[in-house]
Amino acid sequence: MGRASEWGDIIAPPTFPVTFRDENADTGSMLRDLGVDISRILHGDEKAGRSGPMAFVVREMAVTDGENEIVCRVRHITVVRL
Amino acid sequence: MQYAKVYFEDVQPGDAMPPLVKPPIQQIQLTRCAGASGDFNPIHQDDAFAKAAGMGGVFAHGMLSMGFVAQSVTDWVGAGRVRKVAARFAALVRPGDVITCRGKVLEKRPAKDGADPHEVPEIEIELWAENQKGEKVVTGRATVTVPSRG
Numbered sequence: 001m002g003r004a005s006e007w008g009d010i011i012a013p014p015t016f017p018v019t020f021r022d023e024n025a026d027t028g029s030m031l032r033d034l035g036v037d038i039s040r041i042l043h044g045d046e047k048a049g050r051s052g053p054m055a056f057v058v059r060e061m062a063v064t065d066g067e068n069e070i071v072c073r074v075r076h077i078t079v080v081r082l
Numbered sequence: 083m084q085y086a087k088v089y090f091e092d093v094q095p096g097d098a099m100p101p102l103v104k105p106p107i108q109q110i111q112l113t114r115c116a117g118a119s120g121d122f123n124p125i126h127q128d129d130a131f132a133k134a135a136g137m138g139g140v141f142a143h144g145m146l147s148m149g150f151v152a153q154s155v156t157d158w159v160g161a162g163r164v165r166k167v168a169a170r171f172a173a174l175v176r177p178g179d180v181i182t183c184r185g186k187v188l189e190k191r192p193a194k195d196g197a198d199p200h201e202v203p204e205i206e207i208e209l210w211a212e213n214q215k216g217e218k219v220v221t222g223r224a225t226v227t228v229p230s231r232g
Contacts, residue, residue, distance in 0.1 A: 007162055014152040014164040018145045021120045 017063055017074050055080045088159045090190065090203040090230045099185030099207060102154035107142055107179050115146045142175040147220045151209050154183035159226045165204065169222035173213070180214040185224075193230070202227040 002010030034057075057078040065071050112126045121143055124131040132140045148169040155164055175181060189206040204227050211220040 005162070011162050013149075013156065013161070014167050015145060015149045018119045018121075 017061070017072055020061070020063060020074075088228050090192070090205070090228050091232075093187055093190060093205055093228065095187050095189055097187040099154065099158050099187070099209075102150065102157055102183040104150050104181045104183070107146075107175060107177050107181070109140070109177050112140065112142055112146070112177070115143050119143065119145055121145065137174070140177065142177075142179075144169070144171040147171060147175055147181065147211055148222070150181055151183050151211055151220055151222055152224075154185060154211075155207065155209070155224050155226060158185075159205075159228050163226045163228055164224060165227055166225040167209075167222065168224070169209070169220050171219070172221055173217055173219045175213065175219050179219075181211050181219065182213075183209070183211045183220075185209045188223075203230050 002008075005011070057080065059074075059076045059078070061074040061076070062070050063072045063074065109127075116122045116126060123143075125135055125137060126132075126140055126143055129139050132138070148167075148171075151169055152164065152167050155167065185207045187205060188208050191204045191206070193203045204225055207224045207226065209220070209222040209224055210218050212218050
């Protein structure tokens with residue numbers, strides 16, 4: 001089915017890049033380095049938190065293919081309840 | 083899995099996207115989601131941990147809801163058509179919740195005349211997902227490209 005499609009091969013679904021995790025630089029390890037308790041992590045981009053003060057960790061990632069062409073950009077905002 | 087075809091000419095601003103209703107969230111689904119994504123935060127697996135963290139119990143990964151929302155788009159316009167998808171997680175999704183993904187066409191942008199083969203007609207879609215109580219759990223947007231009949 002993938003080969004017969006107009007893309008000539010199987011393709012990844014839109015949210016597949018969530019699996020491209022750099023274990024040395026993922027949100028969890030980054031936040032642990034910052035001294036953040038992982039039980040207090042939420043995802044979102046709400047600026048006025050309902051449950052008190054919040055910090056925002058914004059990560060951006062460019063995903064490239066074998067020819068070094070950018071195939072997608074991922075922007076991820078993590079909300080940390082302080 | 084559906085690979086519906088939608089043509090640019092057939093879509094108008096204000097059109098509703100066919101809703102996608104997902105089966106009730108199961109705890110095992112959250113475990114599978116952890117394995118698939120690599121997000122093993124125990125807050126999605128361990129009820130006691132989630133309660134101790136003040137969350138009242140386990141809740142689904144935001145990316146599970148975003149996956150549902152993205153699926154609602156690809157079910158409609160077909161796989162391989164999404165240029166951009168964004169989601170904001172507005173409320174927690176818990177085991178047992180029934181999530182319905184909905185959308186509405188905001189805007190159509192015809193391809194510009196020019197030599198750039200990457201210039202294709204685009205459609206902007208407002209997206210949201212709600213639980214069985216009608217509460218919005220995700221709000222979002224997608225940009226998709228669909229073929230022109232011409």
